[in-house]
Amino acid sequence: MTAIIADDNVAASRPVSVPRGYRFELVKLVSQWRVRLLVLGCWIAPAVFAAAVSQQSTLPVDTLFGRWMHATGWAGPLVMLGFAGTWALPLLTSVVAGDVFASEDRLGTWRHLLVAVRSPRRIFAAKALASLTVILLLVAGLACSSTVGGVVAVGNQPLVGLDGHLLTPGDAAVKVLLAWVCALAPTLALAAIGLLGSVALRRSPMGLLLPSLVALAMQVAQMLPLPVAVRLALPGYAFISWNGLFTSPAQLGPLLIGVAVSLVWAVLATALAYLLFLRRDFTNLAHDGSGRGAITTGLLPLVALAALTVAVVAAATPSMGSGIEQDKVQRSVATSFAHLYRTQTQQLHRPAVTEAQLRVTAACNKSDGQAAAQGPGNDWRCVVSWHLPGVTVVGTAVYQLDVASDGRFVADGDGPKEVNGYFLVRTPTGDAPNPLWQFDGNVELLDTTPKG
Template sequence: MTASVAADRAPALRRGSVARGYRFELVKLVSQWRVRVLVGACWIGPALFVAAVSQQSTLPVDTLFGRWMHATGWAGPLVILGFAGTWALPLLTSVVAGDVFATEDRLGTWRQLLVAVRSPGRIFVAKALAAVTVVLLMVTGLACASTAGGLAAVGNHALVGLDGHLLAPGDAARTVLLAWACALAPTLALAAIGLLGSVALGRSPMGLLLPALVAFAMQLAQLLPLPVAVRLALPGYLFTAWAGLFTAPAQAGPILAGLVASLLWTVTATAAAYRLFLRRDFTNPTDDRSGRRALTVGALPLAGLATATVAVLAATGTTTGSGIRQDAVQRSVATTFAHLYRLQTRQLHRPDVTEAQLATTAACTKGGGTVAAEGPGNDWRCVVSWRLPGVAATGQAIYQLDVAPDGRYMADGDGPKEVNGYFVVRTPTGDASNPLWQFDGNVELSATSKG
């Protein structure tokens, strides 16, 4: 009788709050030595790298904005962004989100955690929020450190956009910040995939590698000559689509499509991970994965989402084929050349002209005119024509183009020498880099905007 009364008077055990669980999981994450090393590297490494490369005589011209690292400090964070989207961010999400649940399986601490929190749902939310917080901290470090290194080494100068127009320092700062913000969306999608792999595969190393493997598959898809609808349906496309922010007007169509696709992948993968986690049998210490359920609840919804997204994009009729069309390439090359011609004119202290006065046009062919002028390839050839006020003759310059499947291209000048045939120009103050010798550009794959 006494024992019964004491039991009735004992305070009921309350579930641990999400806030307390979040703080606990965050402390657990940042206490791991590998996470501390990665956070420190993200906040220090990019600054040192950008500052060192900016002082070298040879620049990474094969990287987007790499050729402008001598000219402005705003090129450095964009070079780091290109590298981060390819390698750093997939690996960071794998280490953090891909291991946040699996670590409990390795240590065998699920029972203690359940006794303390008394809610599998709250445990999932706390772990997911902690993993996302650490990932965001790393991304913020990459952006801030690379910007600080570039500005300290080169200075706060104007940035040349991908269509040749100049972005004032203030505009460059806002656009660089927006580009990094765009990269957050696919990063969150990879983090959600990491949560799904960590829940579904348990202590298996495949759960840790899943975000990196998915990111690699998406990068491989971007290198293949796939229809543009397939590209836009994958979150990984946004790791390159941010380049459209550096044209005037901005190429917003592919960016918006990438943002929507990334959001849908994030929600779907997180919901699948949450469902698998709640269905897990925590009374069985050997049950660290769900077998067939992992396939039906995890992989199939993502495959169905990708298929449905491709179908919707294809049905709109705004994205067909590779998206790289002759008219789009000609328009991009002519616009970029006109802007860069004005930049060269200022270098040589010649009378300024406007783009309207130049009336620049481009005639581009592919494969020597023997194949259809569409699709990626390094066999594009463009003849650019322009006129100067008061000059009867029409100026012409030749470019060889290497167009990538994602729409980015590099134009290599092929004469005449005084225009684009040499890497430096002779100015009244000495030799300077010739902006018309080689330049990068971007072809918008969506047919909705004509730029």
């Protein structure tokens, strides 16, 4: 009889399985009113935003693909992705992952949870998986909602890429999906940093804010004149480098490096949070996690990882300059102009021409030739030349360029007005500005052509 009772006690004290703990933690997360509001907002607000902005006379032209929101519904999810990578996703990871452990400290429920689950390892796994599930649900809502809102409001039309070439609706759909999938990598890195902050800092508000602060620091770093290797070594670069998918051929180098760096950061930050959680003394509930151990175990390894990734990327891609050079800018402007010139020709019902017939070239300088033609700035000036079949006179057009540090540029037509001035052309979807008036482009920061 005693043996039977002992066996029952052993059976009753077995640790709760991870799937069961995961379901419990997921229910706890979803039952929070702020998480429910976030889920609802992510699945509704982007559709309303994309549909509303697409119907406005003023478009967010300072946002990548914003100037095409009147022309195609596939611009909407890309504009939303740019906003999400800058603001929405860091905040979402802070609210979900940055609070998943700290909430137990605030409520003082660790002892109850440990008695029920009887395994810190399984508690960590359940909480990490639950927060990951909610974050993926929020990201899926942002992507699906903005896509549906844009396509329904504007239509399933072709999308103009960052080098001026036209993407069919099918190609645009695939690349929009790939862009959002690639953005998951830095999102996972921020979520892992949120887990680390929630474990290390406990009740401290800094744990909740850590992913947002890290994302803000990376955004500030991207605006500084840093070498290309340093930019690529930051886990948030994949929030920017997805634009390389929308050129032909695709500029995959920076994107793949950014995704790989983000995943490495996600793995390391999660491992640090796991080790710190297992070493925690749950008998001292008054400790708020703000001591020296949180810094040495949580912060210093991330600083070391940043230095290591910079060294590895610098060795693998020897580019310690800005990556924005004269020949790259000239090549990008000429390619975009050639593609968009053909689009303008078609819209104006003129005889069709090919890029080979146009033989477009661009001559660009910076600061009117008073400074080296390299680096970001709004003082770039390009003179584009092209040829037409049967015409001996070479056509020329002038553009003023604002080149950002991440390689994206905006070309503003500066004459002649018949070519790149502002006027409306009739398209199948309605009147639209002259495609050669203003256009976005992208300079690939990494060298892809061998130097002889």
